Amino acid sequence: MAKAKMIVDKDFEIARVDSRMYGSFIEHLGRAVYNGIYQPGHPAADEDGFRRDVLELVKELDVPIIRYPGGNFVSGFFWEDSVGPKEERKPRLDLAWRTLETNQFGLGEFAKWSKKAGSEIMMAINLGTRGVSDALNLLEYCNLDTNSYYSNLRKQHGAKEPYNVKTWCLGNEMDGPWQVGHKTAYEYGRLAAETAKAMKLMDDSIELVSCGSSNVDMPTFPEWEAVSLEETYDYVDYISLHNYYGNAENDTEDFFAKTQDLERFIHTVIATCDYIKAKKRSKKTLNLSFDEWNVWFHATEGDNEEMKNRPWQTAPHLLEDIYDFEDAILVGLILITFLKHADRLKMACLAQLVNVIAPIMTENDGGAWKQTIFYPFLHASKYGRGIALRSVVNSTMHDSKNHEDVTDVESVAVYNEEKEEVTIFAVNRNVKEDALFEADVRCFGGYRVLEYLALENDDMKVVNSIAGEKVSPYSKTEYKLEDGIFTANLSKCSWNVIRLGKS
Structure with missing residues (x-):
């Protein structure tokens, strides 16, 4: 038996968890916006055309920040086309996803929607086909209350108060040859540095994110980080990380081990940032923004082929991965890994939020429903706020096809001092055996088990649908807490949330 x-x-303590670790992402891609969060005429639509059923699910996840409007989309985005009277807005061809963007949902609509959702905006700016002046115009439009052109333009468009966007991404995946306006690391670094300097002259309260590599397998990684940060380090607050994980080989055991790769990715980026810090003799420590992450592999090939031949259209079905039980387990493992790095990883965006590789799905003429990955994200967002603790975990191990010394159990604890609660997140990723789990919590005298939630299933490929949920958490009662020692049997391939407190 695993132990x-x-x-x-x-x-x-590791660090206080920045709530923005539970951020997400809405891009003008597929049905994320149109027929996702926005669908005038739908029975669930409110007075602004926002789907109430989707809003309720987003609010349930309690997403503190949402990245917008891309993604690859942003490198061809003319934000001016998305504001003002809708009848005057210009439709545009989006080269990133080969779609027709009507601009009937734009910056103002997203600001209003995100406020209803209880989320802040992480704004991505176009450094693919645009530059410094356009970034300044957008910043003035969003954040300034001055008697100046773009500030006044926002007011004319009905938004008297500024949107006060505090977090800005300096472009998107600029190292990718697929990116419209792709640049070398030095070209990007120079443009991003000058843009950052100018933006902070206009509003020094904002935080800026420099583009890192598009994924860990890029041939330029981590040289891209080193070269671009030579230029941007003094002017930015974060560097971005992007990566997606899949089980294309249908090897569940090796799939669950991929957070070892994630660990190496995070460590390498931190080391690169700290190298530039040392090289510059800087006192500033650069933090990380993992602003694109998820499981993504189910629909990729078919989507790519279909996109090449598809006529220009609005809101086609794109990247609508249907997640199974094992995907939920990996999402849980990723979240545990993030919490272990709460000292440097301050923001993260589950990509994406609705319909496009997302925890929430909709039917155009029907309802909305929760994918399997909804639940570990919900639990982490709800109970993973406070101080991430540097717990000592000793686990039995196993090897998989491409990974060695894989721990059977991955776990982390988060202490919420205000609520006098501590939550233990634990995954048994052993595909063959249950695991005997013991947690010494004697430090928390007088605490009791408030709740023990678990996701378990014998079928790794089972999915949820509009017809019903086959994967959902349940309250587990088989555990013991005696003399400050918690013990339980973690089922093989399971996500576990153990909440202790005084209430």
Whole structure:
């Protein structure tokens, strides 16, 4: 039987978890916007055309920040076309996803929608086909309350108060040859640095994210980070990480081990940032924004082929991965990995939020429903706020096809001092055996088990649908808490949320 022992102590802190670690992403891609969050005429639409059923699910996830409007889309985005009277807005061809963008949903609509959703905006700016002046115009439009052209233009468009967007991405995946306006690391670094300098002259309260590599397998990684940061380091606050994980080989055991690759990715980016810090003799520590991450592989090939031959159209079905049970387990493992790096990883965006590789799905003429990955993200967002603790975990191990010394159990604890609660997140990723799990929580005297939630299933490929949920959490009652030692049997391939507190 697999085994794991954990020691949790409130004095051993990693860092306070930035709530923006539970961010997400809405791009003008497929049905994310149109027939996703926005669908005038739908029975669930409100007075602004926003789908209430989707809004309720987004609010349930409690997403603190949402990246917008892309993604690859942003490198061809003319933000001016998306504001003002709708009848005057210009439709545009989007080269990134070969679609027709009507601009009937734009910046103002997203600002209104995100406010209803209880989320802040992480705005991505176009550094693919545009540059410094356009970034400044957009910043003035969003954030300034001055008697100047773009500030006044926003007011004319009905938004008297500024949107006060505090987090800005300096372009998107500029290292990717697929990106419209693709640049070398030095070209990007120079443009991003000058844009950052100018933007902070206009509004020094904002935070800026420099583009990192599009994924860990890019041939220029991590040289891209090193070269671009030589230019941007002094002017930005974060560097972005993007990566997606899949099980194309249909090897569940090796799939669950891919967070080892994620660990190496994070460590390499941190090391590169710290190298540039040392090289510049800087006192500033650069933090990380993992602003695109998810499982993504189910629909990729078919979508790519279909896109090449598709006529220009609005909101086609694109990248609508249907997630199964094992995808939910990997999402849980990723979230545990993020929490272990809360000292440097401050923001993260599950990509994306609705319909496009997303936890929430809709039917154009019907309802909305929760994918399997909805639940580990929900639990982490709801209970993973507070101080991430540097727990000691000793677990039995196994090897998989491409990974060695894979821990059977991955776990992390988060202490919410205000609520006097501590939550343990644990995944048994052993595909053959249950795991005997023991957690020493004697530091939390007088605490009891408030709730023990688990996701379990014997079928790794089972999915949820509009017809019903076959994967959902349940309250587990088979555990013991005696003399400050918590023990439970973690089912093979399971996500576990153990909440302890005084209430």
